[in-house]
Amino acid sequence: MRQDLAKLVYDDIGFEDITTRALIPPGLKVKGHIISKEEGISAGVELAVAIFTEFEVETEVLVADGxxxxxxxxxxEISGDPRSILSVERTVLNLMMRMSGIATLTSNIIKVVRSVNPDVIVAGTRKTTPGLQFFEKNAIRYGGGDTHRYRLDDSVLIKDNHLALVGGVVEAISLARKYASFTKKIEIEVETLEEALLAANAGADIVMLDNMDPEDVKTVLEALDDENLHDNVIIEVSGGINSDNILQFAKTGVDVISTGYITHSARSLDLSLELEKIH
Structure with a gap:
């Protein structure tokens, strides 16, 4: 089991599960099942299997991730030593509930936006929970979304603070192109029409329109089309996008919508674990 995953479990257990050790005798065997108490998208199943396997609990998956x-x-369905099961129960359920909630929200958002823009990609951002970002990003994928960057070394993303220190869009892209491997895409965050055109002409692979309203996004897309630039660059929108306004951004015809909303505002899906003795 991954070291960071093991740490999550043992941080919760501490030195011992006092209640379980006090009440449950050794040698007892149980079976049980994890149940969804509401509709949604399943996520975190493979993760749960990894945890249970580490603690010698047998599993049978009936609903796969996604x-x-x-x-x-x-x-x-699970079976094994109840002391092991009860000791990892909360960690397993918390991870599955969190991930299933993200997957469900992502899936629901995608259904809405693709009703008006069938080709649009919905992506997550790095507004994730430290230590859980890998799992939360995978949950986005299970919900049908794009993970965007898992980590800083995935690709170049030039943001406003980079530009403030470098001096401009063209210079930043030039520096990034010289440093980064040819395998890494170069994305740049811009806030104006002028910057978007500069970035596209300078050879950016992706131009992110940050904190623009839908009308401004349309203006940028029209300008790029007029200069025959849109075919050479992916246009992404981001910044303050949530369930209330995402449809308006989808209607612009943009290529990618990235939003932290699907991670930082997702409600956990309600799941439960129920056990019974094996006679």
């Missing part, structure tokens, strides 16, 4: 869940549906 599949639809009905209310009352059994996601996974």
């Amino acid at each position: 599949e639809k869940l009905k209310q009352g549906q059994i996601i996974m």
Whole structure:
């Protein structure tokens, strides 16, 4: 099991699970199942299997990551030592609930935006929980979204603070192109039409329109089309995008919508673990 995943479990257990050790005798065997108490998208199943396996709990997956869940549906059946199961229960459920909530919100958002823009990509941002970003990004993927960058070494993303220190769009792209491997895409965040045109002409792979309203986004797209630049660059919008306004951005015809909303504002899906003795 990954070292960081093991740490999550043992941080919760501490020296011992006092309650379970006090109440549950050794040698007892149980079976149980993880149930979804509402509709949604399943996520965190492979993660749960990894944790249970580390603690010698047998599992049978009935609903895989990324599949639809009905209310009352059994996601996974488990069996083994109840002391192990009870000691990891909360960590397993917390991770699965968090990830399933993100996957469900992502899926719901995608259904809305693709009703008006069938080709638009919905991506996450790095507004994730430190230590859990890998799992939260995977949850976006299970919900049908794009993970964007997992880490800073995935690609170049030139932001406003970089530009403030470098001096300009063209210079920043030139420096990034000289330093980065040819395998790394170069993306730049811009705030005006002028900067967007400069970035596209300077050879950026992706131009992110940051904190623009939908009308400004349309203006940029029209200008890029007029100069035959849009075919050579991916146009992404980001900044303050949520369930209330995302449809308006999708209607502009933009290529990618990235939003931290699907991670920082996702509600956990309600799941439960129920056990019974094996007689």
